Amino acid sequence: MRDSTGSADAAAKAPHGIADVARSAGVSSRTLRHYDAIGLLPATAVGDGGLRRYDDRALVRLQRILLLRGLGLGLPEIRRVLDGEQDDVTALTAHVAWLERERDRIARQLAAVRTTITRIEEGADMNTTDTFDGFDQTKYKQEVAERWGADAWESGARWWESKDPAAKEAFQAEQRAIAAEAAALAASGDGPASDAGLALARRQFAWLAEATPPAELTADRFRTLADMYVQDERFTHAYEWAGAGAARALRDAMHALADRGL
Numbered sequence: 287m288r289d290s291t292g293s294a295d296a297a298a299k300a301p302h303g304i305a306d307v308a309r310s311a312g313v314s315s316r317t318l319r320h321y322d323a324i325g326l327l328p329a330t331a332v333g334d335g336g337l338r339r340y341d342d343r344a345l346v347r348l349q350r351i352l353l354l355r356g357l358g359l360g361l362p363e364i365r366r367v368l369d370g371e372q373d374d375v376t377a378l379t380a381h382v383a384w385l386e387r388e389r390d391r392i393a394r395q396l397a398a399v400r401t402t403i404t405r406i407e408e409g410a411d412m413n414t415t416d417t418f419d420g421f422d423q424t425k426y427k428q429e430v431a432e433r434w435g436a437d438a439w440e441s442g443a444r445w446w447e448s449k450d451p452a453a454k455e456a457f458q459a460e461q462r463a464i465a466a467e468a469a470a471l472a473a474s475g476d477g478p479a480s481d482a483g484l485a486l487a488r489r490q491f492a493w494l495a496e497a498t499p500p501a502e503l504t505a506d507r508f509r510t511l512a513d514m515y516v517q518d519e520r521f522t523h524a525y526e527w528a529g530a531g532a533a534r535a536l537r538d539a540m541h542a543l544a545d546r547g548l
Contacts, residue, residue: 299341300340311352321348468486471535490539
Protein backbone atom coordinates (compact mmCIF):
# COMPACT_ATOMS: atom_id res chain seq x y z
CA MET A 287 0.00 0.00 0.00
CA ARG A 288 2.82 2.41 0.84
CA ASP A 289 4.93 4.15 -1.78
CA SER A 290 7.83 6.20 -0.47
CA THR A 291 9.19 7.24 -3.82
CA GLY A 292 7.60 10.67 -3.78
CA SER A 293 6.62 10.27 -7.43
CA ALA A 294 3.77 12.17 -9.09
CA ASP A 295 1.91 8.87 -9.55
CA ALA A 296 2.14 8.09 -5.84
CA ALA A 297 0.88 11.54 -4.93
CA ALA A 298 -2.00 11.21 -7.38
CA LYS A 299 -3.06 7.95 -5.78
CA ALA A 300 -2.89 9.57 -2.33
CA PRO A 301 -4.43 13.02 -2.73
CA HIS A 302 -4.97 13.71 0.97
CA GLY A 303 -2.12 15.40 2.82
CA ILE A 304 -1.51 14.70 6.50
CA ALA A 305 -2.53 18.21 7.59
CA ASP A 306 -5.88 17.99 5.80
CA VAL A 307 -6.58 14.49 7.16
CA ALA A 308 -5.66 15.53 10.69
CA ARG A 309 -7.89 18.59 10.56
CA SER A 310 -10.88 16.74 9.08
CA ALA A 311 -10.61 13.80 11.49
CA GLY A 312 -10.08 15.96 14.55
CA VAL A 313 -6.73 14.41 15.46
CA SER A 314 -3.23 15.82 15.43
CA SER A 315 -0.61 15.25 12.76
CA ARG A 316 1.54 13.83 15.53
CA THR A 317 -1.12 11.19 16.20
CA LEU A 318 -1.18 10.21 12.52
CA ARG A 319 2.60 9.96 12.47
CA HIS A 320 2.42 7.73 15.55
CA TYR A 321 -0.19 5.51 13.89
CA ASP A 322 2.15 5.27 10.91
CA ALA A 323 5.17 4.43 13.07
CA ILE A 324 3.41 1.53 14.83
CA GLY A 325 1.91 0.18 11.61
CA LEU A 326 -1.67 0.93 12.54
CA LEU A 327 -2.24 3.42 9.72
CA PRO A 328 0.67 3.48 7.27
CA ALA A 329 0.76 6.50 5.00
CA THR A 330 0.03 5.57 1.40
CA ALA A 331 2.91 7.66 0.13
CA VAL A 332 5.73 9.68 1.64
CA GLY A 333 7.17 12.45 -0.49
CA ASP A 334 10.06 14.86 -0.21
CA GLY A 335 10.62 16.13 3.30
CA GLY A 336 8.72 13.18 4.77
CA LEU A 337 5.28 14.59 3.84
CA ARG A 338 2.77 11.82 4.35
CA ARG A 339 -0.19 11.43 2.02
CA TYR A 340 -3.23 9.13 2.28
CA ASP A 341 -5.53 7.53 -0.28
CA ASP A 342 -9.24 6.81 0.13
CA ARG A 343 -8.67 3.35 1.58
CA ALA A 344 -6.46 4.83 4.28
CA LEU A 345 -9.26 7.26 5.16
CA VAL A 346 -11.67 4.35 5.60
CA ARG A 347 -9.17 2.64 7.90
CA LEU A 348 -8.77 5.85 9.93
CA GLN A 349 -12.54 6.08 10.30
CA ARG A 350 -12.58 2.54 11.68
CA ILE A 351 -9.74 3.38 14.06
CA LEU A 352 -11.61 6.38 15.44
CA LEU A 353 -14.84 4.39 15.82
CA LEU A 354 -13.07 1.63 17.71
CA ARG A 355 -11.21 4.12 19.88
CA GLY A 356 -14.59 5.60 20.76
CA LEU A 357 -15.54 2.19 22.12
CA GLY A 358 -12.54 2.23 24.43
CA LEU A 359 -10.25 -0.23 22.62
CA GLY A 360 -6.51 0.22 22.87
CA LEU A 361 -4.33 0.57 19.79
CA PRO A 362 -2.98 -3.02 19.84
CA GLU A 363 -6.54 -4.40 20.01
CA ILE A 364 -7.69 -2.07 17.23
CA ARG A 365 -4.88 -3.29 15.00
CA ARG A 366 -5.83 -6.93 15.63
CA VAL A 367 -9.44 -6.17 14.70
CA LEU A 368 -8.56 -4.28 11.52
CA ASP A 369 -5.82 -6.65 10.36
CA GLY A 370 -8.20 -9.58 10.74
CA GLU A 371 -10.87 -8.06 8.51
CA GLN A 372 -10.95 -8.56 4.77
CA ASP A 373 -14.12 -6.64 3.92
CA ASP A 374 -14.47 -2.99 4.95
CA VAL A 375 -18.14 -2.86 3.94
CA THR A 376 -19.09 -5.83 6.15
CA ALA A 377 -17.18 -4.40 9.10
CA LEU A 378 -18.63 -0.94 8.72
CA THR A 379 -22.15 -2.32 8.28
CA ALA A 380 -21.86 -4.13 11.61
CA HIS A 381 -20.64 -0.94 13.23
CA VAL A 382 -23.50 1.04 11.71
CA ALA A 383 -25.97 -1.35 13.34
CA TRP A 384 -24.33 -0.78 16.73
CA LEU A 385 -24.27 2.99 16.25
CA GLU A 386 -27.94 3.03 15.26
CA ARG A 387 -28.92 1.20 18.44
CA GLU A 388 -26.85 3.65 20.48
CA ARG A 389 -28.39 6.59 18.60
CA ASP A 390 -31.90 5.38 19.36
CA ARG A 391 -31.10 4.84 23.04
CA ILE A 392 -29.48 8.26 23.39
CA ALA A 393 -32.32 9.94 21.47
CA ARG A 394 -34.80 8.50 23.96
CA GLN A 395 -32.70 9.70 26.88
CA LEU A 396 -32.42 13.18 25.37
CA ALA A 397 -36.18 13.35 24.91
CA ALA A 398 -36.69 12.21 28.50
CA VAL A 399 -34.34 14.87 29.90
CA ARG A 400 -35.92 17.61 27.77
CA THR A 401 -39.35 16.56 29.01
CA THR A 402 -38.07 16.76 32.58
CA ILE A 403 -36.74 20.30 31.98
CA THR A 404 -40.06 21.39 30.52
CA ARG A 405 -42.05 19.95 33.42
CA ILE A 406 -39.76 21.59 35.98
CA GLU A 407 -40.11 24.96 34.23
CA GLU A 408 -43.90 24.61 34.02
CA GLY A 409 -44.27 23.24 37.53
CA ALA A 410 -45.93 20.10 36.15
CA ASP A 411 -45.94 16.70 37.83
CA MET A 412 -43.33 14.17 36.78
CA ASN A 413 -44.35 11.07 34.82
CA THR A 414 -42.23 7.99 35.52
CA THR A 415 -42.77 6.50 32.06
CA ASP A 416 -41.51 9.60 30.25
CA THR A 417 -38.85 10.47 32.80
CA PHE A 418 -37.02 7.17 32.56
CA ASP A 419 -37.55 6.31 28.90
CA GLY A 420 -34.22 5.05 27.58
CA PHE A 421 -32.84 4.46 31.08
CA ASP A 422 -34.45 1.07 31.74
CA GLN A 423 -31.91 -1.31 33.24
CA THR A 424 -34.42 -4.04 34.21
CA LYS A 425 -35.81 -5.08 30.83
CA TYR A 426 -34.05 -8.46 31.07
CA LYS A 427 -35.00 -9.07 34.71
CA GLN A 428 -37.67 -11.69 34.04
CA GLU A 429 -35.49 -13.50 31.52
CA VAL A 430 -32.56 -13.67 33.95
CA ALA A 431 -34.83 -14.92 36.75
CA GLU A 432 -36.24 -17.66 34.53
CA ARG A 433 -32.79 -18.85 33.51
CA TRP A 434 -30.87 -18.61 36.78
CA GLY A 435 -33.28 -17.96 39.62
CA ALA A 436 -35.04 -15.05 41.26
CA ASP A 437 -31.94 -13.87 43.13
CA ALA A 438 -29.67 -13.73 40.08
CA TRP A 439 -30.91 -10.36 38.81
CA GLU A 440 -30.92 -8.68 42.23
CA SER A 441 -27.43 -9.95 42.97
CA GLY A 442 -26.11 -8.66 39.67
CA ALA A 443 -27.85 -5.30 40.08
CA ARG A 444 -26.39 -4.82 43.56
CA TRP A 445 -22.93 -5.70 42.27
CA TRP A 446 -23.18 -3.21 39.40
CA GLU A 447 -24.51 -0.36 41.53
CA SER A 448 -21.70 -0.89 44.04
CA LYS A 449 -19.07 -0.03 41.41
CA ASP A 450 -17.85 3.51 40.87
CA PRO A 451 -17.88 5.03 37.35
CA ALA A 452 -14.23 4.16 36.70
CA ALA A 453 -14.79 0.53 37.63
CA LYS A 454 -17.89 0.34 35.44
CA GLU A 455 -15.98 1.74 32.48
CA ALA A 456 -13.10 -0.69 33.08
CA PHE A 457 -15.54 -3.62 33.11
CA GLN A 458 -17.14 -2.48 29.86
CA ALA A 459 -13.75 -1.82 28.26
CA GLU A 460 -12.70 -5.37 29.07
CA GLN A 461 -15.78 -6.73 27.28
CA ARG A 462 -14.87 -4.71 24.20
CA ALA A 463 -11.30 -5.98 24.36
CA ILE A 464 -12.57 -9.56 24.55
CA ALA A 465 -14.72 -8.91 21.48
CA ALA A 466 -11.65 -7.69 19.60
CA GLU A 467 -9.71 -10.78 20.66
CA ALA A 468 -12.59 -13.02 19.55
CA ALA A 469 -12.64 -11.31 16.15
CA ALA A 470 -8.89 -11.84 15.85
CA LEU A 471 -9.33 -15.53 16.69
CA ALA A 472 -12.05 -15.89 14.06
CA ALA A 473 -9.83 -14.26 11.44
CA SER A 474 -6.76 -16.31 12.36
CA GLY A 475 -8.31 -19.69 11.61
CA ASP A 476 -7.02 -21.11 14.91
CA GLY A 477 -9.34 -23.67 16.46
CA PRO A 478 -11.34 -23.12 19.67
CA ALA A 479 -9.09 -25.51 21.59
CA SER A 480 -5.90 -23.78 20.42
CA ASP A 481 -3.77 -21.86 22.89
CA ALA A 482 -5.31 -18.62 21.62
CA GLY A 483 -8.84 -20.04 21.87
CA LEU A 484 -8.43 -21.30 25.42
CA ALA A 485 -6.75 -18.05 26.48
CA LEU A 486 -9.74 -16.14 25.10
CA ALA A 487 -12.20 -18.38 26.96
CA ARG A 488 -10.28 -17.98 30.22
CA ARG A 489 -10.32 -14.22 29.78
CA GLN A 490 -14.10 -14.36 29.25
CA PHE A 491 -14.50 -16.58 32.32
CA ALA A 492 -12.53 -14.11 34.44
CA TRP A 493 -14.67 -11.24 33.12
CA LEU A 494 -17.91 -13.06 33.92
CA ALA A 495 -16.59 -14.12 37.32
CA GLU A 496 -16.36 -10.46 38.33
CA ALA A 497 -20.15 -10.33 38.41
CA THR A 498 -20.92 -13.96 39.24
CA PRO A 499 -19.56 -15.87 42.22
CA PRO A 500 -17.12 -18.46 40.78
CA ALA A 501 -18.99 -21.27 42.55
CA GLU A 502 -22.11 -20.37 40.54
CA LEU A 503 -20.27 -20.06 37.22
CA THR A 504 -20.37 -23.77 36.49
CA ALA A 505 -19.35 -25.41 33.23
CA ASP A 506 -23.03 -25.82 32.29
CA ARG A 507 -23.81 -22.17 32.96
CA PHE A 508 -20.69 -21.15 31.05
CA ARG A 509 -21.88 -23.20 28.05
CA THR A 510 -25.37 -21.66 28.27
CA LEU A 511 -23.93 -18.17 28.21
CA ALA A 512 -21.69 -19.15 25.30
CA ASP A 513 -24.68 -20.36 23.29
CA MET A 514 -26.53 -17.09 23.94
CA TYR A 515 -23.79 -15.14 22.17
CA VAL A 516 -24.78 -16.88 18.94
CA GLN A 517 -28.48 -17.62 19.47
CA ASP A 518 -29.57 -14.21 20.80
CA GLU A 519 -28.91 -11.31 18.44
CA ARG A 520 -28.76 -8.86 21.34
CA PHE A 521 -25.65 -10.63 22.61
CA THR A 522 -24.30 -11.38 19.15
CA HIS A 523 -24.19 -7.66 18.37
CA ALA A 524 -22.07 -7.10 21.48
CA TYR A 525 -19.27 -9.08 19.82
CA GLU A 526 -19.85 -9.03 16.07
CA TRP A 527 -19.14 -5.29 15.78
CA ALA A 528 -15.49 -6.26 16.24
CA GLY A 529 -15.51 -8.56 13.23
CA ALA A 530 -17.51 -11.25 11.48
CA GLY A 531 -17.45 -14.56 13.33
CA ALA A 532 -16.40 -13.09 16.67
CA ALA A 533 -19.45 -14.37 18.59
CA ARG A 534 -19.17 -17.87 17.15
CA ALA A 535 -15.43 -18.03 17.81
CA LEU A 536 -16.01 -16.98 21.43
CA ARG A 537 -18.80 -19.52 21.87
CA ASP A 538 -16.71 -22.36 20.52
CA ALA A 539 -13.73 -21.40 22.67
CA MET A 540 -15.93 -21.25 25.77
CA HIS A 541 -17.30 -24.72 24.99
CA ALA A 542 -13.77 -26.03 24.56
CA LEU A 543 -12.76 -24.66 27.97
CA ALA A 544 -15.95 -25.97 29.61
CA ASP A 545 -15.22 -29.42 28.17
CA ARG A 546 -11.90 -29.30 30.00
CA GLY A 547 -13.66 -28.56 33.27
CA LEU A 548 -12.87 -24.82 33.32
